[in-house]
Amino acid sequence: MNLQYVLPIWFFHWCEGTWLGSIIQQSKWSFALIETVHIMALAVLLGSFLIVDLRLFGLGMQRLTVAEVVGQFAPTSWVSFVVMVATGIPMYLSEAVRLSSSTPFFYKMVFLCLALLFHLTVHRSATNSGNAGTGLAKIAAGLSLVCWLAVALAGRAIAYL
C-alpha cells in the first residue's frame, strides 16, 4: 500500500518540480539541515505531549491541574508541530516520487491524520473535562501517545523499508 493508489503519478512529479522541491534535491546539506530541525522539533513535540498525557494518567506535573498543564504545554506543542510540518513539506517535495511508492510513508500520513483527528476530538474532551486518572483520561492519553509514536516510528521506517 502506498500513495500511488491515492494520487496520480503526475502529482508527485509536480511536487519534485516545484522550486522548493528542486532546491532541496540539489543540495544534500539542505536536506540534512532541515531534517535535523525536524528531529529537534520532534523532541519538543513528544516531550510536551508526554507531559500532558502523563498528567492525564495522574503522573508528572501533579501539583498543577489538568487545565493548567494543558495551558502551559499545549502552545509549545502546536508551535513545534507547525515547525515539523514546515520542515516536513520541503523534505517531502524533494522526494515525492520516491515516497509515492513507500509503504511506511503512506502509513505515516495515515497515522498523522488519525493522531490529529483523535487529538482534536477525544483527547480534547478528556483535557477539557479536567479529570485525570479516569477511564476516558487514560484511554485518551494512551491512544494519543500510541498514535504520535506510530507517526514517528513510520517516519523512521521510511529509511529502512
Add this chain to the structure above:
Amino acid sequence: MHPADFFQWLNDLPFSVALREDDWPFPIIETFHILGLGLSVGVILWLDLRLIGLTLRRQPVSQVVSQLEPWAIRGFAIMFLSGSLLFLAEPMKCYTAIAFRFKAVMLVLAGLNVWYFHAKVYPKVAEWDTAPVMPWQAKIVGYVSMALWFGIIIAGRWTAYF
C-alpha cells in the same frame, strides 16, 4: 594499546557484528533512541526553561524539579541503554566520525552540568525557589543544558555524514 585497536576489538566482537549485520536489532534499537528523545530532552527542556525563568514561573523551582526530573531520568536511562547498544553496533564508525567525537564530548559536558547543578546550585534552592528572577548560576545551567542537548541531537544526526 592504541585507542583504535580497542575500538577495532569491540568492532570484531560477535555481539557487535550481530547488532550491525542482522536485519532488525539496529532499526529497533534506533527507534527507541529516537522516540526516547521526547522523554529525555523533551522533558529536561522544561526544567531548563524554568531555571532560566522563562516558563512555569508560578511553580516553585523545587516543585518543577521534583515532578519532572524522575521522568527525565527514565528517559535518559532509555537513551543511555539504546545509545550504548547503537555504539556497540558500530564502534569503529563512532570512533572515526568527527561528529560522534563532538557528541561524546558534549555528553560528558552535559553530565558535568548536571553534577554542577546538583552539587553547587540546587542545594541553595530554598533561597530562590519562588524568586521572580533566577540566580545567574541557575540560568547558566539552564542555557548550557539546552545548548548541549540540542548540540548532541545535531551531532548525533550528522554522525551519518562525518
